[in-house]
Amino acid sequence: ITFSNSAIQNFATPALQAIVGLKLTVAATALTGYLVFSAIGQLAGGFAISRQWADPERIIAGALSGSALLLFIAASGISGGTATLLLVMVAGLGTGVAGPSRDLLIKRATPAGATGRVYGMVYSGLDAGLAVSAPIFGWMMDHDLPRSIFIGAGAAMLISMLIGLRVGRFVKQQSA
Numbered sequence: 001i002t003f004s005n006s007a008i009q010n011f012a013t014p015a016l017q018a019i020v021g022l023k024l025t026v027a028a029t030a031l032t033g034y035l036v037f038s039a040i041g042q043l044a045g046g047f048a049i050s051r052q053w054a055d056p057e058r059i060i061a062g063a064l065s066g067s068a069l070l071l072f073i074a075a076s077g078i079s080g081g082t083a084t085l086l087l088v089m090v091a092g093l094g095t096g097v098a099g100p101s102r103d104l105l106i107k108r109a110t111p112a113g114a115t116g117r118v119y120g121m122v123y124s125g126l127d128a129g130l131a132v133s134a135p136i137f138g139w140m141m142d143h144d145l146p147r148s149i150f151i152g153a154g155a156a157m158l159i160s161m162l163i164g165l166r167v168g169r170f171v172k173q174q175s176a
Contacts, residue, residue: 001064001095001102001160002129007137007153008034011146012088018146019074020081033089041096049100056101056108057168063101064161067094068154075150088150095157098164105164108171 009031016027041063048059073079074087110118133156140148 001098001157002126003133003156004153004160005095006130006133007149007156008088008091010134011137011141011149014141015146015149016081016085016088018144019077020084022081022085026081026085030085030088033085034092037089037092038096038099041093042099043096044093045097046100048097049104055168056105057164059101060098060105060164060168061161063094063097064157064164065094067091068157068161070094071150071154071157075147075154077147098160102164105167105171109167109174 012030013027016022016030070087070091074084077084106122137149
């Protein structure tokens with residue numbers, strides 16, 4: 001998820017300028033909107049998981065696949081400037097919704113006495129995602145591949161979704 005977020009945070013503005021011809025000031029609102037929708041999603045995701053509307057991995061799967069779909073559509077540019085901008089913004093909702101379920105799933109998968117090690121590994125992964133994604137997506141922009149920003153971010157969300165489903169299956173096997 002951090003890999004995806006880094007792509008959006010660092011490259012959505014120039015990618016939107018290149019794909020649909022938005023002015024810099026308009027394209028830059030994509031990041032603000034993405035972050036606002038992500039915060040709203042965090043609240044909604046926390047409520048959803050506390051009400052146990054679904055297993056955490058199912059919430060993660062639905063939220064991230066929805067966001068990935070929005071980013072794939074944005075990458076195509078078929079919806080025009082303003083609509084593409086809105087697609088990127090609303091994609092933040094899914095990453096936000098997935099957050100509380102991701103944290104709960106990590107907690108459930110953590111063996112007794114290993115909380116520090118597990119969270120250290122998870123948060124090291126977050127930093128690694130940030131460190132690795134910027135050069136990759138920067139290279140894509142340098143090589144005039146702005147659509148790949150949204151395609152790559154969406155693909156990373158789908159990979160995160162698959163990991164969440166696998167961890168959920170592991171947790172269920174351990175508790176059975």
